[in-house]
Amino acid sequence: MKLSRHTRAAAAVAGAASIALLASACATGGGEGSEGGDVELTVTTFGTFGYEDLYKEYEKLNPGVTIKATNIDTGGNARTDVFTKLAAGSGLSDVVAIEEGWLGAIMEVSDQFVDLTEYGIEDRKADWVDWKYDQATDPDGRVIGYGTDIGPTGICYNGKAFAAAGLPSDRDEVAALLEGSWADYFDVGRQYTAKTGKAWFDQPGFVWNSIVNQMPEGYYTSDGELNVEGNAELRKNFDLLAAAVGDGLSAQQAQWDWNGGKSFVDGTFATMVCPGWMLGTIKGQLEAAGGDASAGWDFADVFPGGPSNWGGAFLSVPETSQHKEEAAELADWLTQPEQQVKQSKAAGNFPSTLEAQKVLADEAEPNELFNDAPTGAILAARAEGVKAQFKGPDDSVIQENVFGPPLQALDRGETDADGAWEQAVGLLHELVEE
Structure with a gap:
């Protein structure tokens, strides 16, 4: 049996093993649909994102904002979760991490995610390696994801x-x-x-x-x-x-x-x-x-x-979010170069912003677990010549x-x-x- 594009994307993956490990966090903000005051933001991420301390830091910087986190075990299950909730028209977090491997399927329903140019992402275009920003841009020119890491x-x-x-x-x-x-x-x-x-x-x-x-x-x-x-x-x-x-x-x-x-x-x-x-x-x-x-x-x-x-992710804001502005602000902050450096040190992944890459290459801190290898500098070298x-x-x-x-x-x-x-x-x- 062949599946239609959209149902196939959810059904075929339901039984799939993971492409990457998944962590999901649930968060809710206080923009549209809120009446001011305290706000809870939900976030879903995947893999070893290293966001735990960053969530706490953001809450301290933004009194009244609470970030609620949950975990999905695998990338395959995360994709299934996203498409199941898209089909249902509800249930997605305010910020959802999208993996590069299934970004193509997401692009077929990109209108169900917020166009982040409405929240100033174009001002940051030069922050990322050029192909990362381009990957998150749909055929209509809408940008639906803040780039996190690359692989x-x-x-x-x-x-x-x-x-x-x-x-x-x-x-x-x-x-x-x-x-x-x-x-x-x-x-x-x-x-x-x-x-x-x-x-x-x-x-x-x-x-x-x-x-x-x-x-x-x-x-x-x-x-x-x-x-x-x-x-x-x-x-x-x-x-x-x-x-x-x-x-x-x-x-x-x-x-x-x-x-x-x-x-x-x-x-x-x-x-x-x-x-x-x-x-x-x-x-x-x-x-x-x-x-x-x-x-x-x-x-x-x-x-x-x-x-x-291999891999990399984006933080997106679904149209179903009741707190789009706050969700976009959180996703923007999490993907700033300063935060990407902290994320890399916590999780070992490699940032997609040029400034964060330079910091890791220049610092070249030894990774004790890997025989003191300067993993940041090595990954910066491995990133040279990569094309999406x-x-x-x-x-x-x-x-x-x-x-x-x-x-x-x-x-x-x-x-x-x-x-x-x-x-x-x-x-x-x-x-x-x-």
């Missing part, structure tokens, strides 16, 4: 595991070792696995997402046409990854489930694709498993195939629901590259309107 990507690696395998462990030497193509990255992984008998990466889903994000055009062409079936370059990359999985480079971990964080402590795998926000995820996993810097993780200024962006890829309305559906099951079957050894690709094409026809 420049490097390689997290376990220095102890590298040393035990006879590989260099110094991050500059690791960067030189892994500089090159994905084929080169997998070849080093084969050396590591042959030496240790252990996996090179956690599971193929994240690697596949990174490879696709790096392509000039991913699941859609730049003019919005589906770009999967018959895409020779996409199939070539799929086969490359399938061969790596077949050679035992995957640890067969479930996405977003690393055995309670123990897999980061016990040497289950040696490398991981790491957009900036993933550093916060790993931190949480290590802490959950009782691990610390002694686990051996580090962060290298390198990514196979060159610059890549066009994301179509079903981009996240294709990533999670079309390619997710075949990659999992491939990881379990239940199929080969041809069978997995055929399964993906079948799911594409079933789930995505052409």
Whole structure:
């Protein structure tokens, strides 16, 4: 059964695994629909946003404003939540975080979100990397989101595991070792696995997402046409990854489930694709498993195939908000460079404002958990040359629901590259309107 665009966006994602972790906060302001006095603002965010202290700071700066926070566990569930509430015409928070992966679907209903040019966002256009502001602009020129973070990507690696395998462990030497193509990255992984008998990466889903994000055009062409079936370059990359999985480079971990964080402590795998926000995820996993810097993780200024962006978010104000002005003020404040620096230090993600990026690069504070790596400076370097890829309305559906099951079957050894690709094409026809 094929789904209509809008119902498909909600229904197909309802069973999807997450693209990113999700936190949601609920807040309500005091503009339209309020009579003055105290105001409660609701905010929904996703991932490890690092906003907890910023909420408290905003409340102190704005007496009478209360921010109420809740959490949604995954990005997939957050998307489902947003589209379910959009369909119902009620229930959305005053400020809603939108993930880059499903921004294309949101753009099909962008009229249900406030045009932030009415609240002065154009005055801040130069704050962001140019493509971030452009991403939040709909075909009618309405801007529906304040940019939060972006996802420049490097390689997290376990220095102890590298040393035990006879590989260099110094991050500059690791960067030189892994500089090159994905084929080169997998070849080093084969050396590591042959030496240790252990996996090179956690599971193929994240690697596949990174490879696709790096392509000039991913699941859609730049003019919005589906770009999967018959895409020779996409199939070539799929086969490359399938061969790596077949050679035992995957640890067969479930996405977003690393055995309670123990897999980061016990040497289950040696490398991981790491957009900036993933550093916060790993931190949480290590802490959950009782691990610390002694686990051996580090962060290298390198990514196979060159610059890549994975993820990033926007803060939007739904038309259903009764407090649009106050909600826009809060979203504006949370995404100012000063706050983005604080957010990055709390959550490990990387800001989308140029001033905040410069601060992190200049300060280059060592990240104790990652062998004192200057993660801010490394991410600033990884952000150079990044260009946003066009994301179509079903981009996240294709990533999670079309390619997710075949990659999992491939990881379990239940199929080969041809069978997995055929399964993906079948799911594409079933789930995505052409």
